[in-house]
Amino acid sequence: MTTYNFCAGPAMLPVEVMQQAQEELINWHGRGCSIMEMSHRGKDFMQVAAQAEQDLRDLLSIPANYKVLFMHGGGRGQFSAVPLNLAKTGVSADYIVSGAWSKAAVEEAEKFTALKAQTIQFKQDGLRTLVPASDWQLNDNASFVHFCPNETVDGMEFIDLPSTKAPLVADLSSTILSRQIDVSRYGVIYAGAQKNIGPSGLTLAIVREDLLPAKGSSIPSVLDYRLAADNDSMFNTPPTYAWYLAGLVFQWLKRQGGVEAMQQRNALKAQTLYGYIDQSDFYRNDVAPQFRSSMNVPFLLADETLNDLFVNEAEANGLLALKGHRMVGGMRASIYNAMPLEGVQTLVTFMKEFERVHG
């Protein structure tokens, strides 16, 4: 039985990538040891690292005046790193709260900077919706504006960027590489790796050079963008195996036709799933259509007492990790880049059958 893993993260990786990693695991390129056993400063790993960076730069068309940092600490590490690196003394930051993760970012940032948080999620006609970016109240002089365009828990996504003179800082943990973006519009982009990039343990930060802090600041060293940039992300030992695997994923993405091709494929996957949910009285999604995430699809059963049965039967049919986040309930299907269209089609077939039997 083919299994499909709908986990929100750590999420499934492309099968081809896993197979390549397996083949290379013990004896990388005939060197007699694993890439994970090599010095991060050795010629071999340095080459793997540089190639991964170049491939990411190609995939996202990252301009030359941006540093790509391969860091530790996950998305939450960046919740601290962003204010520590970017907040200016006596100046507040603007934080947009669209859901659970951007709220968590505020709670962390408050330790390090004055900020103004603005909640943009609300309910209208029974649906969860968002205030569009054009209506956010922003201060052009803020040290930065932080937002999360794809809320993994809430299943909500927005595309439009705000217009402000303050640098835009975006948590792209659950959407990076799933659709095209214009990096030059952002000051900082960051993402934990464990959804669209590779295994957990690696965190990407893409930072416009003029936003790097001054040398010799009092920022904790492992979160200091300047130190990371000046040391090619090797100030301390980086998560080398995760970095290598991310590199394999970037090469796989290139073979798939790059981010543009992924965007089309992801749109089709999302349409397939939401389309089925919308025509059914048995399932529902309560997000306003223009703000539905194409990566994380939460859905509810009309009869919530069937939730556990749904999850268990799905699992018995090879459809893994569909239980919704505890804050939202119901189900959630995360359909990142590595999820093939067939995975979504198989899920829809299962949902139809479950509806037929229990509806």
Ligand code: PMP
């Ligand atoms: N931001 C977003 C959008 C996330 O989805 C997550 C994790 N699911 C985080 C931040 C936190 O990431 P981490 O667990 O890597 O700290």
